[in-house]
Amino acid sequence: MKIRIVAGGPPFLIPDLNSCDSGSDIIWVGVDRGTFVLLEAGIHPKHAFGDFDSVSDVEKEAIIRSGISLNVYQSEKDQTDMEIAFLWAMDQNPDELLLLGATGGRLDHELLNLQLLFNSLEKKDTAVKVVDRHNEITLHAPGTYRITQDERYPYVSFIAYKEEVSGITLRGFKYPLQNAALQMGSSLCISNELVNKNGTYSFDSGIIMMVKSRD
Template sequence: MKIHILAGGPDEHMPPLHQSNDVKWVGVDRGVFLLLQQDILPVKAFGDFDSITNAQLKLVREALQDVELYPAEKDATDLELAFEWAIGQKPDSICIFGATGGRLDHMFGSIQLLYKGLKKKANVQMIDNQNIIQLFEPGTYHVDRLKEFHYISFVPFAGGVKELTLEGFKYPLNKHEVELGSTLCISNELIQQRGTFSFTKGILMMVRSNDKRCL
C-alpha cells in the first residue's frame, strides 16, 4: 500500500495527480478540495480548512465520510497531523505533494517531516513538478536515471556527511567528507543508467530536479 498526501500548496508547483488501486490519497486543508476537483476521492481529510470557503468545506464534508476538523490554533500543522496518521498505517511508501512553493516557513516545516519519517524507518518522498526530495541515513543506495529529473544534488541535512562515495555520476567522489554548508554536491548527473551513493555518518538529503517544470 502507498499513501499519497496532498497539501494545499500553490497550483503552479503541483505535478499531475493520478488515482490507482494501490494508492490511498489523503487530503490536507485545501488539498482535499483539489483532489475532489481531480475526481480523486481521498480516504481521509485533515485540517482547519481556513484556506477554503464555507461552501467548499460543505462539499468536502458531503463527499467524504472521514474528515478530521481541527482548530486553527494548535501545536502541529495540518500536514503533520496527516503525516502522523499515514505513518501509523505502516505503508510501503509515503509521497507528499503540495508542500513546496509559497511560504518558506511552511516548506521548511514540511521538510522536517522527512526527518521524522526517516527516524521511523519510513520511505518518504516530497514531490512537486520540478523536484523529488528524500533523506537518507548512512548506508549504500542505488539510484536510477530519470528523464524527468535530470539533476541529482546531495546536501548534508544535519551536521557533516562522512565518507561520501558517488559512483556512476558525472562528478564522482571517493570517501569524501562534505561539511554542513557545503555546495560541493549540487547539480550532479548520472552518466550511467544506475548510480550508487554511500556514506558512513550523517544525514544526507538527495534532491532530484530539473530546470523546467516538465511533468
C-alpha cells in the same frame, strides 16, 4: 499499501495527481485545502485533516457533502495540519508515502514539510518523498544506495542535513567523489548527473538530503 497526502500548495507546483494514481492499494489523504484540490481532480480522498481555514465557504460545503472521513482541528494548535496527517500516515506503515502540494507558498510551512522527512528515517520499510513538478526530495541515513537515471529528474544533488556528512562516495556520476566530507552549507554536491544508467552513493555518517530535480 501506498499513501498520497495532498496539501494546498501553489497549483503550478502540484504534479498531475492522476499520474500518481497507479494501483488499487493507494489511499489518498487531503490536508486542508488539498482536500478540495483532490476533489477538483476527480479523486475522492479516504481521509482529510485540517482546520479548513484556507477554503472558502462554498469549497468547505463541497468537502462536507463529499462524505470524506474528516478530522477537523482548531486553528490554534501545536502541530500543523500536514504534521498531523503525516504522523497518522506513518502509523499506517505504508510501503510508500508521497507528500504533494507541500512545497512553494509559505516558506515556514515548506521547511517544516521537508523536516518531516526526518521522522521517517527509522521506518526503513517506508519510502517517503516530497514531490512537486520540479523536484523529488528524500532523506537518507548512512549506508550504500543504488540510483537509476530518471528522465523526469536529470539532476541529482546531495545536501548535508543537520551535521557534516563523512565518507561520501559517488560512482556512476558526472562528478564522482571518493570518501569526501560534505559540510553544512557546502555546494560540493549540487547539480550532479548520472552518466550511466545506474550509479551508487554511499556515506559513513551524518544525514543526507537527496534532491532529484529538473529545470
